[in-house]
Amino acid sequence: xxxxxxxxxxxxxxxxxxxxxxxxxxxxxxxxxxxxxxxxxxxxxxxxxxxxxxxxxxxxxxxxxxxxxxxxxxxxxxxxxxxxxxxxxxxxxxxxxxxxxxxxxxxxxxxxxxxxxxxxxxxxxxxxxxxxxxxxxxxxxxxxxxxxxxxxxxxxxxxxxxxxxxxxxxxxxxxxxxxxxxxxxxxxxxxxxxxxxxxxxxxxxxxxxxxxxxxxxxxxxx
Amino acid sequence: xxxxxxxxxxxxxxxxxxxxxxxxxxxxxxxxxxxxxxxxxxxxxxxxxxxxxxxxxxxxxxxxxxxxxxxxxxxxxxxxxxxxxxxxxxxxxxxxxxxxxxxxxxxxxxxxxxxxxxxxxxxxxxxxxxxxxxxxxxxxxxxxxxxxxxxxxxxxxxxxxxxxxxxxxxxxxxxxxxxxxxxxxxxxxxxxxxxxxxxxxxxxxxxxxxxxxxxxxxxxxxxxxxxxxxxxxxxxxxxxx
Numbered sequence: 447x448x449x450x451x452x453x454x455x456x457x458x459x460x461x462x463x464x465x466x467x468x469x470x471x472x473x474x475x476x477x478x479x480x481x482x483x484x485x486x487x488x489x490x491x492x493x494x495x496x497x498x499x500x501x502x503x504x505x506x507x508x509x510x511x512x513x514x515x516x517x518x519x520x521x522x523x524x525x526x527x528x529x530x531x532x533x534x535x536x537x538x539x540x541x542x543x544x545x546x547x548x549x550x551x552x553x554x555x556x557x558x559x560x561x562x563x564x565x566x567x568x569x570x571x572x573x574x575x576x577x578x579x580x581x582x583x584x585x586x587x588x589x590x591x592x593x594x595x596x597x598x599x600x601x602x603x604x605x606x607x608x609x610x611x612x613x614x615x616x617x618x619x620x621x622x623x624x625x626x627x628x629x630x631x632x633x634x635x636x637x638x639x640x641x642x643x644x645x646x647x648x649x650x651x652x653x654x655x656x657x658x659x660x661x662x663x664x665x666x667x668x
Numbered sequence: 669x670x671x672x673x674x675x676x677x678x679x680x681x682x683x684x685x686x687x688x689x690x691x692x693x694x695x696x697x698x699x700x701x702x703x704x705x706x707x708x709x710x711x712x713x714x715x716x717x718x719x720x721x722x723x724x725x726x727x728x729x730x731x732x733x734x735x736x737x738x739x740x741x742x743x744x745x746x747x748x749x750x751x752x753x754x755x756x757x758x759x760x761x762x763x764x765x766x767x768x769x770x771x772x773x774x775x776x777x778x779x780x781x782x783x784x785x786x787x788x789x790x791x792x793x794x795x796x797x798x799x800x801x802x803x804x805x806x807x808x809x810x811x812x813x814x815x816x817x818x819x820x821x822x823x824x825x826x827x828x829x830x831x832x833x834x835x836x837x838x839x840x841x842x843x844x845x846x847x848x849x850x851x852x853x854x855x856x857x858x859x860x861x862x863x864x865x866x867x868x869x870x871x872x873x874x875x876x877x878x879x880x881x882x883x884x885x886x887x888x889x890x891x892x893x894x895x896x897x898x899x900x901x902x903x904x905x906x907x908x909x
Binding site: 563565566568569570571572573574575576579583584587588591664 | 718746747748800813820
């Protein structure tokens with residue numbers, strides 16, 4: 447199937463693929479930043495005790511996790527203009543991806559925080575550390591360590607999910623690959639070019655996670 | 669220094685502390701024993717506010733425990749040592765010890781480290797300053813935990829079954845530290861079944877059962893002539909070997 451791959455056509459479309467790659471990189475990075483901000487806020491709201499602050503965060507996380515990303519994307523794409531909010535497709539895509547990944551990030555961060563034994567928090571209390579000091583000095587540095595792997599995992603999902611933005615006519619990697627399919631009737635060449643782009647992003651994220659883990663491990667323990 | 673009067677606590681329907689009245693004077697060493705579930709851990713966890721209670725009054729170092737706002741200031745003066753050590757695994761022994769002095773007492777790092785080093789030396793861990801908790805044995809971890817509490821220079825030290833999670837050969841290295849602390853005049857309340865420790869340094873031994881203080885006596889009287897049948901029964905169970 448790949449034997450007769452027309453690499454000449456692929457090279458011809460390299461500028462488009464490169465543009466698409468950069469677009470995917472940009473909107474993934476922007477969505478990742480948005481997702482982390484939303485995730486940290488939603489997580490902070492779900493673990494604090496005030497019910498009226500907790501409820502909206504819980505509803506947000508549940509609503510996102512219960513519905514498909516594609517539905518969320520179309521909901522924003524068709525829904526926002528009805529509210530009189532007209533944004534470029536790229537912007538709508540970044541908002542949708544941020545909202546979507548943010549809910550998963552919130553759950554990942556929450557489980558990281560809950561994994562810290564209660565006894566350590568009590569030890570902190572017993573020496574007079576305030577709530578914020580306990581969070582900053584004891585809980586978060588450890589929660590972050592256990593959280594990096596699943597956060598990178600979710601980011602890899604985010605990068606791949608960004609291909610859905612091609613459906614609201616954002617020109618990114620998948621859309622760029624489709625150009626080869628549509629212009630030259632060569633879908634396999636288009637898909638291979640697209641896949642290679644995602645593969646590069648995947649390995650970049652994976653090695654970043656690995657390097658971080660090595661640098662921040664507790665000596666003598668993984 | 670510690671003054672309970674008529675303290676009651678319930679966990680749901682369970683009456684875990686029943687009308688506790690008890691006074692511990694400065695420099696006194698009080699050992700609390702009793703069967704599991706008798707409320708002895710809950711009792712000492714009330715003293716630094718780790719457990720709230722529903723009725724009665726508890727004054728520690730002049731502060732009323734009902735005032736939750738004053739809790740932080742109080743906790744700076746009351747050290748607490750846990751059964752499960754609860755060291756911070758991402759910090760070295762020295763960092764564990766100096767964390768609170770630096771961030772709570774606002775001590776300079778150099779000064780905190782000097783104090784921390786001296787305390788780790790004192791508990792026999794001069795060569796383990798840079799070790800992480802998981803690189804230490806249980807007995808060593810518990811000694812770091814004691815040093816961590818002492819580094820805040822507390823007026824009172826509370827111990828919640830400090831040797832119960834240790835292998836037998838490590839119990840004495842922890843008890844030795846506690847004995848020397850008691851002899852230096854620290855006010856201490858210790859939940860333990862180490863009756864040798866009680867005999868050696870306790871001023872009073874308290875026996876608790878089902879949430880109530882059943883008996884309070886100086887150690888020689890407590891061990892040789894306990895007044896209550898339940899105390900005799902309990903001592904019979906733990907001292908027969």
